[in-house]
Amino acid sequence: MNRTRNRRCAPALLWLALALGGCGDEPGPSNVEVPGAQKRPDTAVLEAGAVLLQSKPPVDALNAYLDGFHFYSGRMDAQMEAHHYCAILNEEVIQCVIFDGNTKQAKLMGVEYIVSESLFNTLPEAEKALWHSHAHEVKSGQLIAPDIPAVAEHALMKKLVGTYGKTFHTWHTDQHKELPVGVPQLMMGFTADGQANAAMVEERDWRFGVRSAEKRKEREDIAAPAVAAGADAWQTGRAMQLPDPTEMPHAPAPASGAPLRRPRAGASLPRPPSALRLCRCRASRGSRASCRLRAPCGCPRRDCPAPPRGSGRCSPATAAAVAGTPFQMRRS
Numbered sequence: 001m002n003r004t005r006n007r008r009c010a011p012a013l014l015w016l017a018l019a020l021g022g023c024g025d026e027p028g029p030s031n032v033e034v035p036g037a038q039k040r041p042d043t044a045v046l047e048a049g050a051v052l053l054q055s056k057p058p059v060d061a062l063n064a065y066l067d068g069f070h071f072y073s074g075r076m077d078a079q080m081e082a083h084h085y086c087a088i089l090n091e092e093v094i095q096c097v098i099f100d101g102n103t104k105q106a107k108l109m110g111v112e113y114i115v116s117e118s119l120f121n122t123l124p125e126a127e128k129a130l131w132h133s134h135a136h137e138v139k140s141g142q143l144i145a146p147d148i149p150a151v152a153e154h155a156l157m158k159k160l161v162g163t164y165g166k167t168f169h170t171w172h173t174d175q176h177k178e179l180p181v182g183v184p185q186l187m188m189g190f191t192a193d194g195q196a197n198a199a200m201v202e203e204r205d206w207r208f209g210v211r212s213a214e215k216r217k218e219r220e221d222i223a224a225p226a227v228a229a230g231a232d233a234w235q236t237g238r239a240m241q242l243p244d245p246t247e248m249p250h251a252p253a254p255a256s257g258a259p260l261r262r263p264r265a266g267a268s269l270p271r272p273p274s275a276l277r278l279c280r281c282r283a284s285r286g287s288r289a290s291c292r293l294r295a296p297c298g299c300p301r302r303d304c305p306a307p308p309r310g311s312g313r314c315s316p317a318t319a320a321a322v323a324g325t326p327f328q329m330r331r332s
Contacts, residue, residue, distance in 0.1 A: 074239030078251030080174035128230030141215030182248030
């Protein structure tokens, strides 16, 4: 009897945790500043009135926050962090709006639709090529649900590990475009170790006070089903992408007929948007402090709310970012 009641309560508790957590209090600033005149006082009054008088059910339904990474289909070197704010429509369909940050100035850069494997298998074969799997994103620890309890995040990842996503970015702020120009571009997700820019993942981890490697271990008990046929089509040479008649460059494209490959070992990785963010330490809600940087990396000790965990030594990528020098990938 108790087991049955617990199973019935589990989904409700999960969504409650998502609603109460996931506020994104770790600043992830937008990549660009938009051109245009500053807001006038009368605009601020209109905004305040809208907040008080208008209901926004579709917006209110965006009660889950996921942070992960995408790359342009056919151009794995062009990678970016993506902040997903999602509404769970039912047990098999989720819809997300994607921003380039988690502050009020974040830019809406795309959408992602997520479906179960059973629904994915009903799609036409040509359509399946537009979708990517989530198994590696979950198992690698790269996909996170910030600020919710660990047990709730674990339950959410079990739901997502066998799902498939279709993602288009409409505003390419990762390419520092100040306005949403050009044609929407199809995005994909990583499927194996060594594909994601190590410095990009590490910078995100420092900012949120998490470690992807630790989450990987915590998720070892999550069974990852075999990827359904037709998904991740770029791996078999069928990288789908929308041609842009405006000839707007979105990212360096591979030469015609060139095989897709991960970033070259030994290639310089870009410096994170703000090295100072690597020194912004925070204390986790009601638990241990998650500050890990110390003075040897350039992080002032006064920025840390509690003694750092471990030796305080920085990884090569973090130390290079704080120093302002490029980090060289180790050869695999």
